[in-house]
Amino acid sequence: MTETHSPDATEQANPPRRNFLVKFVAVLVGGVITAVPLVFGGGFILNPLLKKKSSDEDSDGFTFIGSTNSLLPGGPPRSYKVTGAKQDAWTTYSETAIGAVYLKMDEDRSVTAFNASCPHLGCTVNYKSDANAFICPCHDSSFSLDGERSNEIPPRGLDTLNVEVRNDNEIWVKFENFRAGTAEKIPV
Amino acid sequence: MKRLLDWLDHRTGYRDLMHEALNEPIPGGAKWRYVWGSTLTFTFFVQVITGFCLWMAYSPSATTAWESVYFIQHQMVFGWVVRGIHHFAAQAMMILLILHLMQVVIDGAYRAPREVNFWLGLVLMQIVMFLGLTGYLLPWDQKGYYATRVATEIMGSAPFVGPWIQQLVQGGPSYGNHTLTRFFALHAGVLPALLVMFLGLHIYVFRRHALHAIKNEGEEDGVFWPDQILKDGVACLAVLAAIMGATLYWHGAELTAPANPAEAYSAARPEWYYLFLFKFLQFEFVSQWGEATHLGEALGAIVIPGVLFTILALMPITAYFKWGHRFNVAYLWSVLGIAGVLTGMAYYEDWYADTPEGRDFRQAVEEAHRDGARTVALAESKTGIPPSGAALLLANDPLTQGPKIFEQYCLSCHQTESRFDDFSEAPQAPGLADPHIRDQIDFGSRDWIRSVLTDFGGHFAALANIEGNRGEAAEAILEGSMKDWSDSNAETLTAPENADDYEALVEFLYTQSQRPDALSPESEVVLRGMEIFTTGELTNGSVDACVDCHSMHPVVVDPTGLSDRWILADEALSEDLQPVLTGYGGTEWVLQMVADPQAHYAGEYGNNAMPGFADQMTHQELEMVSKWLAEDFYVVPAGEETESH
Numbered sequence: 001m002t003e004t005h006s007p008d009a010t011e012q013a014n015p016p017r018r019n020f021l022v023k024f025v026a027v028l029v030g031g032v033i034t035a036v037p038l039v040f041g042g043g044f045i046l047n048p049l050l051k052k053k054s055s056d057e058d059s060d061g062f063t064f065i066g067s068t069n070s071l072l073p074g075g076p077p078r079s080y081k082v083t084g085a086k087q088d089a090w091t092t093y094s095e096t097a098i099g100a101v102y103l104k105m106d107e108d109r110s111v112t113a114f115n116a117s118c119p120h121l122g123c124t125v126n127y128k129s130d131a132n133a134f135i136c137p138c139h140d141s142s143f144s145l146d147g148e149r150s151n152e153i154p155p156r157g158l159d160t161l162n163v164e165v166r167n168d169n170e171i172w173v174k175f176e177n178f179r180a181g182t183a184e185k186i187p188v
Numbered sequence: 189m190k191r192l193l194d195w196l197d198h199r200t201g202y203r204d205l206m207h208e209a210l211n212e213p214i215p216g217g218a219k220w221r222y223v224w225g226s227t228l229t230f231t232f233f234v235q236v237i238t239g240f241c242l243w244m245a246y247s248p249s250a251t252t253a254w255e256s257v258y259f260i261q262h263q264m265v266f267g268w269v270v271r272g273i274h275h276f277a278a279q280a281m282m283i284l285l286i287l288h289l290m291q292v293v294i295d296g297a298y299r300a301p302r303e304v305n306f307w308l309g310l311v312l313m314q315i316v317m318f319l320g321l322t323g324y325l326l327p328w329d330q331k332g333y334y335a336t337r338v339a340t341e342i343m344g345s346a347p348f349v350g351p352w353i354q355q356l357v358q359g360g361p362s363y364g365n366h367t368l369t370r371f372f373a374l375h376a377g378v379l380p381a382l383l384v385m386f387l388g389l390h391i392y393v394f395r396r397h398a399l400h401a402i403k404n405e406g407e408e409d410g411v412f413w414p415d416q417i418l419k420d421g422v423a424c425l426a427v428l429a430a431i432m433g434a435t436l437y438w439h440g441a442e443l444t445a446p447a448n449p450a451e452a453y454s455a456a457r458p459e460w461y462y463l464f465l466f467k468f469l470q471f472e473f474v475s476q477w478g479e480a481t482h483l484g485e486a487l488g489a490i491v492i493p494g495v496l497f498t499i500l501a502l503m504p505i506t507a508y509f510k511w512g513h514r515f516n517v518a519y520l521w522s523v524l525g526i527a528g529v530l531t532g533m534a535y536y537e538d539w540y541a542d543t544p545e546g547r548d549f550r551q552a553v554e555e556a557h558r559d560g561a562r563t564v565a566l567a568e569s570k571t572g573i574p575p576s577g578a579a580l581l582l583a584n585d586p587l588t589q590g591p592k593i594f595e596q597y598c599l600s601c602h603q604t605e606s607r608f609d610d611f612s613e614a615p616q617a618p619g620l621a622d623p624h625i626r627d628q629i630d631f632g633s634r635d636w637i638r639s640v641l642t643d644f645g646g647h648f649a650a651l652a653n654i655e656g657n658r659g660e661a662a663e664a665i666l667e668g669s670m671k672d673w674s675d676s677n678a679e680t681l682t683a684p685e686n687a688d689d690y691e692a693l694v695e696f697l698y699t700q701s702q703r704p705d706a707l708s709p710e711s712e713v714v715l716r717g718m719e720i721f722t723t724g725e726l727t728n729g730s731v732d733a734c735v736d737c738h739s740m741h742p743v744v745v746d747p748t749g750l751s752d753r754w755i756l757a758d759e760a761l762s763e764d765l766q767p768v769l770t771g772y773g774g775t776e777w778v779l780q781m782v783a784d785p786q787a788h789y790a791g792e793y794g795n796n797a798m799p800g801f802a803d804q805m806t807h808q809e810l811e812m813v814s815k816w817l818a819e820d821f822y823v824v825p826a827g828e829e830t831e832s833h
Contacts, residue, residue: 018700022414022415022418023413023414025418026413026414026417026418026421029418029421029424029425030421031416032425033230033424033425033428036428037234037237037238037273037428038237039234040238040266040269040270040273041237041238041240041241041266041270043265043266044241044244044245044264044265044266044267044269044270045241046265047245047264047265050265051263051265062424087572087689089256089259090252090255090256090258090259090263090567090573091252091255091572091573091574091575092572092573092574093575094574096575119744128527142368168372178472
C-alpha cells in the first residue's frame with residue numbers, strides 16, 4: 001500500500017492517454033443517470049397539464065341559487081353565494097362554496113345572472129348603489145347594471161350565466177368561470 | 189464562443205475550478221472500490237429531485253397527509269414511480285453508506301490526516317438515518333405511524349431530558365398535526381440543509397488530502413476525468429437500475445391504511461436498517477440490565493448503541509496504537525456481523541417462523557395490506573375522500589368494521605365450521621359468517637334460506653347447546669311450529685316439479701334483503717315467489733302459506749325514482765305477526781334482530797333464544813355489524829379493481 005498526501009502531486013502525475021471513447025461513454029452514462037430522475041420528476045410536475053380533468057356529467061350543470069321572491073322587479077342586483085360539489089385534488093366536497101353571482105330582475109320579471117369575478121384580473125366586483133354600477137375594488141373596473149363595461153380597464157363586460165326559473169320561484173344558474181384578461185369569453 | 193468563454197473565465201475562473209475538479213490524480217489508477225462516495229452523492233441528487241416533486245404534492249396534516257400521498261400514488265402522472273424511486277433510493281443510500289464505511293475502515297482511509305473527514309462522514313451517516321426516520325412517518329399510514337411512535341417513545345426514555353425531547357419532536361404530548369409539520373420541516377428542510385453543508389465539507393476535506401489510494405506494484409497512475417468518472421458513472425447506473433427495478437417490481441412504495449390511534453397495528457416494525465436494534469430490544473436480558481442500571485429502555489436503545497458508535501468514532505485515535513487498525517477492522521466486522529445476525533433473526537421470526545408471534549405478524553401485515561387497499565377502493569369510489577379525511581372511510585366501512593365487532597360479540601355463539609377450533613365451548617347458534625373470510629356471508633344467503641325452509645331442525649341444531657334460562661326458549665324453537673312446517677313441507681318444496689316455485693320463493697325472500705345480487709322486486713321470479721308466500725299454492729300440491737304466521741311488507745321499486753333503494757309497498761301482505769319477515773336479511777332487519785331480538789322476532793308470546801345487544805353495542809357498532817351481515821357495503825365494480833399498493 002502506498003499513500004499519496006500532497007495535493008501538489010497533481011502537476012507531476014503524468015496523465016495516461018485519454019481516449020475519446022472513454023470520455024464519450026462517461027458523458028453518455030452521466031446523461032442517462034441524470035435524465036431518468038429528471039424525466040419522471042418532470043412528468044410528475046407537469047401533472048396539471050397532462051392529466052385530463054374528470055368532469056362529472058351526472059347533472060345538467062345548473063345550481064339552485066335562491067328564490068325569485070328575494071329580488072324586486074327593476075330593483076338593484078343582489079349578490080348570492082354559489083355552493084356545489086367540488087373535487088379539489090384528493091378531497092371530495094359534497095357541498096362547498098364555489099363562487100359568487102349577481103342576480104338582477106328586470107321590470108318584465110326576467111332574471112339576469114353575472115359571474116361576480118371581474119373579467120379583468122379575477123377580483124370579486126362590488127355593487128355600489130350610490131354609483132348604481134358594479135365596481136371592482138382591485139383596479140376600478142366599472143360595469144353598468146346590464147353588465148356592459150363602462151371604462152376601458154376590463155377587456156369585456158361581466159360574464160353572463162344561463163339562468164332558469166324552475167317550480168315558479170326557484171332560480172337555477174349554470175355556474176361557470178371564464179378566463180380573465182381576454183376580450184372573448186373563454187370557459188376555464 | 190471562445191471569446192465568450194474567455195470572458196466568463198476571466199470573470200469567474202471557472203477553468204481553474206473545472207481543472208481542480210476533474211484533473212485530480214489517482215495514484216495507481218481508477219478503481220471500482222473508489223466509487224461508493226460518488227454513488228452516495230448521486231443517490232442524494234436523486235432524492236433531491238424526487239423529494240422536490242413530492243413536496244409539490246404533499247400536505248402535512250393529520251387529515252391530509254395520507255390523502256395527498258394517496259393522490260400521488262394513485263392519481264398523479266408518474267406519482268407512484270416518483271414516490272417509489274424516493275422510497276427505494278432511501279434504502280439504497282443506507283446500503284451504500286455501509287459499503288462506503290466498510291471501504292474506508294478496511295482500507296485504513298480514516299487514519300491521519302483524514303480523521304476529521306471520517307467524523308464528518310459519521311455525521312452524514314446520522315443525518316441520513318434521521319432522514320429515513322422522519323420520512324417514514326410522513327405518509328401517516330398505520331405502518332409509519334406505529335413504527336415512528338416506537339422511535340419517539342425511545343427518545344422519551346432518554347435519561348433526564350427524554351420527555352422534553354419527545355414533546356419537542358412530536359410538537360406536543362401526543363401525535364397530531366404538529367408532529368407532521370415538524371417531521372416534514374426536518375425531513376425536507378433542516379436535515380437536507382445540514383446534509384448539503386456536511387457533504388460540502390466532506391468533499392472539500394477529501395480533496396484536500398486527496399484520495400487515499402491503494403496502489404499496487406506496477407500500476408499506472410490515473411486521473412479522475414474520465415477514467416474514474418466513468419467507473420463512478422457505471423456504478424451510479426447500476427444503483428439507479430436497482431432502484432428502478434425495485435420500484436417497478438413492487439409497484440412503488442407501499443401505502444397502508446390511514447393512521448388511526450384507535451386501531452391497533454400488530455405489525456409495527458421500523459425500517460430494515462433499524463431492525464437489529466428492534467430485535468436487540470426484544471431480548472429479555474436487555475430489559476433486565478436496563479432495570480438493574482435504572483436506565484430502563486434507554487440502556488438498550490440509547491446507551492449501548494451510543495457506546496458502540498463512540499468506539500466507531502474513536503477509530504482514528506485507536507489506530508495510533510499497535511494493532512489499533514486491526515482492532516478497528518475486527519470491530520467493524522463484528523458489529524456489522526452481529527447487527528446482520530440480529531436483522532436476520534428478526535426477519536426470520538416475522539416472515540418464516542411457525543410461531544404464534546410469527547403467524548400473528550403475518551396476519552397483521554395481511555390485514556394492513558387489505559385495509560390499505562380497501563381505503564383506496566373507497567377513496568376511488570363515488571363518495572371520494574371527505575374533507576374530514578380518509579381515516580373515516582375505513583372507520584365507517586361495514587366490510588372493515590363489521591367483522592371486528594362480530595368477532596368480539598357474536599362469533600362465540602355463532603361459530604362457523606372454519607372457526608370451531610378457536611373455541612372450547614360448542615356453538616349455540618348457526619354460523620353466520622367467518623370474520624376472517626369477510627366477503628363471504630352465509631347468513632341470509634340463498635343457501636341459508638333453503639336450509640331454513642327445508643331443514644329447519646338441522647339448520648338450528650346448535651341451539652340445543654344452549655343452557656340456562658334461554659335453553660327453554662331454544663328448545664321451544666327446535667320443537668316449534670316452524671320446525672313442523674319445515675318437516676311437513678320440505679318434501680313438497682323440493683319435489684322436482686316444484687323446482688321453479690321453490691326457487692321463486694327463495695328469490696322473493698332474498699330480494700327483501702336488498703343485497704347487491706338480489707333480483708328486482710318486479711322480476712317475474714320474485715312476483716311468483718310472492719304469490720307462493722301469500723297462498724302456499726305450488727305447481728304440484730301446496731304448503732301452508734307463510735303469511736299465516738309471518739308479517740311481511742314486501743319491497744317494491746321506488747316509483748318516484750328518487751331513491752336507488754327499494755321501498756316498502758303501499759300495502760303489507762300480512763301484519764302484526766311474529767317473527768317479522770319484512771326486509772328479511774336486510775340491514776334494518778338484522779339491526780333490529782341484533783339490538784332487540786325479543787321485540788322484533790318473538791314479541792310477547794313467541795320464542796327467542798338470543799340475547800339483545802342494544803345495551804352492549806353503540807348504534808354505530810350495531811349499524812356496522814348489521815350492514816356487514818346484510819352485505820350492505822361498497823363493492824368495487826368488476827373490472828375497476830386497481831393495484832393494491
